[in-house]
Amino acid sequence: MQQEKExxxxxTSLQNLIGRVSDIKMSIQNFMFKLEHETxxxxxxxxxxxxxxxxxxxxxxxxxxxxxxxxxxxxxxxLMVSQERDTEMEEMTENRIPVVxxxxxxxxxxxxxxxxxxxxxxxxxxxxxSISVDMARSQVVALNDLIGxxxxxxxxxxxxxxxxxxxxxxxxxxxxxxxxxxxxxxxxSGLRKSSTCFTYxxxxxxxxxx
Numbered sequence: 417m418q419q420e421k422e423x424x425x426x427x428t429s430l431q432n433l434i435g436r437v438s439d440i441k442m443s444i445q446n447f448m449f450k451l452e453h454e455t456x457x458x459x460x461x462x463x464x465x466x467x468x469x470x471x472x473x474x475x476x477x478x479x480x481x482x483x484x485x486x487x488x489x490x491x492x493x494x495l496m497v498s499q500e501r502d503t504e505m506e507e508m509t510e511n512r513i514p515v516v517x518x519x520x521x522x523x524x525x526x527x528x529x530x531x532x533x534x535x536x537x538x539x540x541x542x543x544x545x546s547i548s549v550d551m552a553r554s555q556v557v558a559l560n561d562l563i564g565x566x567x568x569x570x571x572x573x574x575x576x577x578x579x580x581x582x583x584x585x586x587x588x589x590x591x592x593x594x595x596x597x598x599x600x601x602x603x604x605s606g607l608r609k610s611s612t613c614f615t616y617x618x619x620x621x622x623x624x625x626x
Contacts (some may be wrong), residue, residue, distance in 0.1 A: 422485070429484050436475045443468055458573055494521050 447464045450456055456464075478484060497516050506514045513520055529537065547555075599605035 425483075426485055426487075426490070429487075432478060433475075436471070436478060440468065440471045440475065443471060457577065458570075459577055462570075462574070492525055494525070497521060 443464075447468070450460075450464070494516065497518055497520075499515060499517060501514050502516055505516055513524060516524075528534070596605075
């Protein structure tokens, strides 16, 4: 009974994780499509990054939830390998793994980095251990300064975009002003009559001086 309950909890947790990861994947695909086929403004870029950041934060909260089982303690074992096409596996992997063979299992269930990645990680670890504390602190300070400068540039760019959009909105003629102008031109609506009257008198030829 206890084992069945744990299996149900694991299945539910995995379904929730798959759903969150699918949302992130879909957002990334939509973002990439927009980058390739549209011209995005800076605020639109920030909105897409904010959406991805929020979805990743939600995924992290789900992983840190107390009710989430510790998935790293679980083992995945292939119960059967076959040369025949597995439609269920193909659907789950989005056509990436059509068959589960002896060649696929080591790559699909790999728990360690590939040798090239492990080599790069070892080099980075040795490099980080060889740096002194003062040098590491100076690099952290320099990186923080660089990040601060980038944030200032981003904020100034957003302010400039906002000011430009506001100025364009102010310069754009309103429909009400256009209607008033058309009514004044075509019908004379809203025009006041002038109180000053100008008259023209023809001069008398007899009064002309020679």
